[in-house]
Every structure is written in C-alpha cells, then in structure tokens.
Amino acid sequence: MVASHRKESFVLCKKVISLFFLFVILFASFGQAYGSSTFMISMNNNRTLNINSLDFEEGIRVLVEKDNSRYYYSLMDSDEVLPLQLGKGKYSVKILEKISGSRYKVLAKEVFNLNKFDEEEAFLVSAQPVVWEEDGQVVKLAKDLTKDLANDKDKVKAIYNYIVKNIKYDYNKIKCLDNNYVPDNIDTLKTLSGICYDYSSLFAAMLRSLDIPTKLIKGYNEEIVSYHAWNEVLIDDDWVIIDTTYDAAYYQVNRDISMIKSSNEYNKIREY
Numbered sequence: 348m349v350a351s352h353r354k355e356s357f358v359l360c361k362k363v364i365s366l367f368f369l370f371v372i373l374f375a376s377f378g379q380a381y382g383s384s385t386f387m388i389s390m391n392n393n394r395t396l397n398i399n400s401l402d403f404e405e406g407i408r409v410l411v412e413k414d415n416s417r418y419y420y421s422l423m424d425s426d427e428v429l430p431l432q433l434g435k436g437k438y439s440v441k442i443l444e445k446i447s448g449s450r451y452k453v454l455a456k457e458v459f460n461l462n463k464f465d466e467e468e469a470f471l472v473s474a475q476p477v478v479w480e481e482d483g484q485v486v487k488l489a490k491d492l493t494k495d496l497a498n499d500k501d502k503v504k505a506i507y508n509y510i511v512k513n514i515k516y517d518y519n520k521i522k523c524l525d526n527n528y529v530p531d532n533i534d535t536l537k538t539l540s541g542i543c544y545d546y547s548s549l550f551a552a553m554l555r556s557l558d559i560p561t562k563l564i565k566g567y568n569e570e571i572v573s574y575h576a577w578n579e580v581l582i583d584d585d586w587v588i589i590d591t592t593y594d595a596a597y598y599q600v601n602r603d604i605s606m607i608k609s610s611n612e613y614n615k616i617r618e619y
Contacts (some may be wrong), residue, residue: 350457356516357615361520362394369383370467372420375582375606382606385400385401385402385455385591386398386400386401386442386443386455387399387400387401388440388442388455388456388457390431390461391428392436392539393431393461393462393463393464394431394468394469394472395428395429395431395472395474396411396430396431396440396474397426397427398421398422398426398427398428398429398440398442399421399425399426399427399581400425400427402419402597403422403424403425403426406444406445406537407421407422407442407443407444407454407555408422408442408443408444408445409421409422409427409429409440409441409442409443409449410439410440410441410443411429411433411438411439411440412438412439412440412441413433413434413436413437413438413439414433414436416433418433418617420475420529421475421527421528421529422442423475423529426528428472428473428474428475428478429459429474429475429587430469430472430474430475430477430619431464431469432469432562432618434461434464435461435463435464436460436461437458437459437460437461438460438461439456439458440456440457440458440459441453441455441456442454442455442456446554450451453473456541458510464559467560467581468560470551470555470560470561470562470581471555471558471560471575472555473552473555474619475529475619476529476530476544476548476563476619477548477552477555477561477563477619478530478532478548479532479552479553479555480553481500481556483533484533484536485532485533485536485549485552485553485556486553486556488553489506489553489554489557490510490537490556490557492505492506492509492553493505493506493557495509499557499559499581499582499583500582500583501534501542501560502554502557502559503554503559503580503582503589504606506553506554507550507589507591507594507606508556510546510549510553510591510595511552511591511594511595511598512595512598513539514535514539514540514545514546514549514595514601515539515540515542515595516540516541516542516595516596517538517540517541517542517545518593520541520542520550521539521542524542528544530544530545530548530549531545532545532548532549532552535548535549536558538550538612542592543575543576543592544576544579546565546576546591546592546595547563547564547576547577547591547592549575550578550589550591551563551578554580559580559581560580560581561578561579561580562578562579562586562618562619563576563578563618563619564578564579564588564613564615564617564618564619565615565617565618565619566611566613566614566615566616566617567613567614567616568590568593568612569601569612569613569614570593570612575592576592577590577592577593577608578590578591578611579618587607587608588608588609588610588613589606589607589608589609589613590613593608601604602607
C-alpha cells in the first residue's frame with residue numbers, strides 16, 4: 348500500500364515537472380520579459396518579424412542585426428510587423444527603451460535563423476516602413492489606377508504618374524521630424540503631401556499590393572544634399588531605380604524626365 352502511494356506520488360511529481368518545463372519552453376518561444384514590460388518576438392513564415400507587446404509604450408525601438416548590418420525601427424503599435432530583407436542567416440532582435448541621450452536598455456531579445464530567402468517575396472510584404480491593409484485605401488487606389496492594364500511595366504508607370512502628378516513635397520514637415528518618423532500612407536493620400544520617405548513608401552505599398560516587388564531605398568543622390576529615399580522596382584527581371592520625389596519636382600515646373608534612373612547617380616545605404 349505504501350509502495351503504491353509512493354509510486355503514484357512519483358508519477359504525479361513527474362507530471363508537474365513536465366508541465367513546468369513545457370510552460371518554460373512555450374514562454375521562451377514567444378519572447379522574454381525584462382522588468383515590467385513583456386514582448387513577444389516571432390518569425391512569420393520566413394517572411395517577416397512580428398513584435399507583440401502586452402504593455403505597449405511610445406518611445407520603444409527595435410534593433411535588428413545580421414552580420415554587419417544594423418537596422419533600427421520605431422515600435423508604433425502593440426502589434427508591429429518588420430521586414431526580413433537581409434537574406435538567409437542569423438538575425439538578432441532586441442527591444443530597446445531609451446534611458447537618456449543615446450543610451451538604451453534591452454527589454455527583450457531573440458535570435459532567429461532564416462533558412463530560406465526569396466528576394467522577390469521579401470519585397471512584396473506589408474511591413475514597416477511599407478505598410479498597407481488588404482482592404483484599405485492604398486490597395487483600392489492601386490487597383491483603380493491599373494484595372495485596364497495587363498503588364499507590370501504599364502502598371503508601374505500608372506502608379507508613378509499618379510504620385511508624381513498629385514503628391515506635393517512638404518517643406519514644413521521635414522523641419523520638425525525626428526529619427527523615429529515612420530510614413531503613414533493613408534495620411535499621405537489624405538493630404539496629398541509628404542517628404543521623400545512618404546513618396547517612396549506610398550509607391551512601394553501600391554506596387555507591392557499589385558504583386559510587383561518593390562524596395563524602399565535610403566541613401567544619397569548626387570544632386571540632393573540631404574539623406575534621401577527612393578525605390579527599386581522589379582521590371583522584366585531587372586531591378587530599376589525610380590525616384591518619384593525627384594521627378595515630382597520636375598513635373599511641377601513642366602520639365603520632362605526619364606522615369607528610370609541611372610545607378611551611377613545614387614548611393615544605396617539601406618533597403619527595406
């Protein structure tokens with residue numbers, strides 16, 4: 348009788364220990380908790396990073412590192428989607444909270460191995476800083492502008508013409524932005540204005556929603572003094588440079604300019 352009771356107790360103890368370790372494993376797979384904030388960091392089908400916060404606050408940044416590349420993102424919502432655009436390999440993801448000045452503390456961290464990478468698919472997703480909703484205004488407008496067009500090149504041209512002819516550069520906006528700024532494509536369509544970051548994000552979002560791979564690029568143009576943003580679009584199996592911000596300025600003074608630019612005029616620093 349005593350032996351039977353001890354055996355039952357041993358089995359029960361094993362079950363409790365097993366459940367405990369199962370809980371630890373499941374919790375670890377969703378992320379790590381540091382201090383009072385809990386973040387869940389996960390990879391979605393080898394295409395995007397998902398950052399979920401149970402205690403979202405403004406001012407949180409995300410650092411994504413791979414090899415020698417470091418990309419910072421501003422956490423804008425409790426459910427944020429970030430791109431996995433740096434190819435196959437190990438990605439380190441850290442959630443950062445500003446302490447003071449340029450000092451940050453780590454709230455959560457995770458490491459992922461991306462074993463499969465498709466460049467075209469990587470630049471078709473809706474992820475910061477190129478975001479749209481499947482049933483939203485960006486998609487509806489893109490479809491309306493291209494509904495009678497059959498090939499990608501004509502669709503790109505139609506979207507390009509709309510942005511160049513309708514979006515105006517906001518010289519006041521550029522004066523008051525900080526490093527945490529993220530384009531809002533709905534706001535750009537509402538105001539019909541923005542900076543180069545807004546132009547290139549809207550262009551990329553509209554084309555991606557039509558299944559046309561498009562990159563948002565940051566870097567420098569030889570004729571523009573400040574940091575700049577433009578796009579690379581996959582047309583007929585070639586990545587071509589298109590700069591809607593630059594061309595909109597030419598359109599407004601009635602000057603013709605080629606849509607596709609020379610790579611010699613641009614110095615790419617980052618791509619999204």
